[in-house]
Amino acid sequence: MKYLLDTHILIWWAEGNKKLKPSHKEIIANGENMIFISVVSVWEIIIKTKLKKIRLKTPIDKIIKRYDFNVLDIKMDHILELNKLKDYHKDPFDRLLITQSRVENLKLLTDDKLINQYF
Numbered sequence: 001m002k003y004l005l006d007t008h009i010l011i012w013w014a015e016g017n018k019k020l021k022p023s024h025k026e027i028i029a030n031g032e033n034m035i036f037i038s039v040v041s042v043w044e045i046i047i048k049t050k051l052k053k054i055r056l057k058t059p060i061d062k063i064i065k066r067y068d069f070n071v072l073d074i075k076m077d078h079i080l081e082l083n084k085l086k087d088y089h090k091d092p093f094d095r096l097l098i099t100q101s102r103v104e105n106l107k108l109l110t111d112d113k114l115i116n117q118y119f
Helices: 007-015 022-029 039-050 060-066 076-084 092-104
Strands: 002-005 034-038 070-072 107-109
Touching (some): 002 007, 002 022, 002 092, 022 107, 076 092, 092 107
Parallel strands (some): 034 070
């Protein structure tokens, strides 16, 4: 199966955070699954790191190199899909991850209950 990691899932995986559900660990570790990270998540992490809203043990560029995940760029179709979203979730990063997962037919791996309302 193909999965897109929500930003917090990427961070929890990279940091070995105990908040990451065992089922999510299994999905990410399973070599038969295709795991994607979005440039949206990298963008969000960099912004929040600079604003001191999050603190990583390992810089994001090293995380990206360590885990050879597939990288999903932002496409016009992803942006246009935003028009179809209801307003359950206000966070622009999350909204874009939602549209990317929908357009690319990826399962969005998240613990965010607001995001799960879209699926």
